[in-house]
Amino acid sequence: MAKTVDAATMRQINKGYVTEIIYNQGPLSRMEISQVTGLNKATVSSLVDELIAEQFVQEIGLGASNGGRKPVMLKINASAGFCIGVDVQITHMKTILADLSGGIVYQHMRPIAAIHGLLSQYELEELLVEEIQRAIQQAPPSCHGILGAGIALPGIVNYRTGSVFYLPNIEIRDWNLTDSLSKSFSFPVFVDNDGNCGAWSIYRERHQQNLVFVNVGIGIGTGIVVNGHLYRGQDGIAGEFGHTSIAAMGAVCACGNYGCWEQYASEQALLRYLREVEEIPASLELSPNLVSLAVDKAATSPGYQRAFRTLGQYLGIGIANIVNSLNPGLVVIGGTMAQAAPLFLPEVQYVVGHRAMASNKQVCLTVANEDAIVLGAAQLPISNTLLHSPLAES
Numbered sequence: 001m002a003k004t005v006d007a008a009t010m011r012q013i014n015k016g017y018v019t020e021i022i023y024n025q026g027p028l029s030r031m032e033i034s035q036v037t038g039l040n041k042a043t044v045s046s047l048v049d050e051l052i053a054e055q056f057v058q059e060i061g062l063g064a065s066n067g068g069r070k071p072v073m074l075k076i077n078a079s080a081g082f083c084i085g086v087d088v089q090i091t092h093m094k095t096i097l098a099d100l101s102g103g104i105v106y107q108h109m110r111p112i113a114a115i116h117g118l119l120s121q122y123e124l125e126e127l128l129v130e131e132i133q134r135a136i137q138q139a140p141p142s143c144h145g146i147l148g149a150g151i152a153l154p155g156i157v158n159y160r161t162g163s164v165f166y167l168p169n170i171e172i173r174d175w176n177l178t179d180s181l182s183k184s185f186s187f188p189v190f191v192d193n194d195g196n197c198g199a200w201s202i203y204r205e206r207h208q209q210n211l212v213f214v215n216v217g218i219g220i221g222t223g224i225v226v227n228g229h230l231y232r233g234q235d236g237i238a239g240e241f242g243h244t245s246i247a248a249m250g251a252v253c254a255c256g257n258y259g260c261w262e263q264y265a266s267e268q269a270l271l272r273y274l275r276e277v278e279e280i281p282a283s284l285e286l287s288p289n290l291v292s293l294a295v296d297k298a299a300t301s302p303g304y305q306r307a308f309r310t311l312g313q314y315l316g317i318g319i320a321n322i323v324n325s326l327n328p329g330l331v332v333i334g335g336t337m338a339q340a341a342p343l344f345l346p347e348v349q350y351v352v353g354h355r356a357m358a359s360n361k362q363v364c365l366t367v368a369n370e371d372a373i374v375l376g377a378a379q380l381p382i383s384n385t386l387l388h389s390p391l392a393e394s
């Protein structure tokens, strides 16, 4: 049976929709918003007036004329409020404070040792509270203050309920993180998978309708955008390409499976390849600096260069599987491994060129900037409070 929606609810929905259009496509005139949304001009003007009164939207002067009067252009008021984003990885967590346009006004990187159960969920929660409180103190004065915090996690999470199902390499299960953190803060807290955060952040930046973000760190996570929407799957856990098998009886994985892609193309794999090619210093271990140290060594060591090429071959195998499955227009490699791209990307391109089919061979392969995931996390409160709908999904 079709749901009926009362006028007040419909106005809220339309207001979120107008905000979303200005947020994603601004600066725009009222007429352009009317054309994009299909809402009549009077409704758009009334909603825009409300958004201006609330200081979420501002007029920024006159745009180009289409023959008549020059229109007044509108954009999101970046300094109306701020959002906190946290990217939790196995060896580090990065926290930012971002304005409503995604401008980073504060950032802090904190090394952590969370691999294989070294950090309990309570200890991780304490660290998150500390880092978020630190970010709160850095917030400039604004009319709406902090809208919320978004946390990107490396594993299977339910973004609707805010609960963690399983973080494979951290060994944390069944934890309602949003419930726990909400007790510490007066603003809402949201969680999502790190690959999804990266994918959505890249989508907002590039407006490519079909893309895959591949987060390569200690493990591999991916986020999938299909036709301009995040693809989450039936239970919200799509995108675990890192745990697809590429070797039938291969290396055992933290997830319990054998031969998972992330065992061959992640930081864990890089460390193994380095040990295979030469003696490596004890200081080279799974840490926030592993990739940058290995990149430095590779400048003079053919063995290190070979290890990165091997990693690139396996990264290419997994990406060829992805592009053959999804036919995206763009594949973006992010995470800590992205900084080593010159050492492995040619191999990835070579392997994809040979293993992918038809036009997938020429898929655009590129590298994300280092803040893609944490910016996506900081966008979660905006998507969930100001815009048309929670992060779009199909």
Ligand SMILES: [Zn+2]
Residues within 6 Å of the ligand: 242, 243, 244, 253, 254, 255, 256, 257, 260
């Ligand atoms: Zn696995």
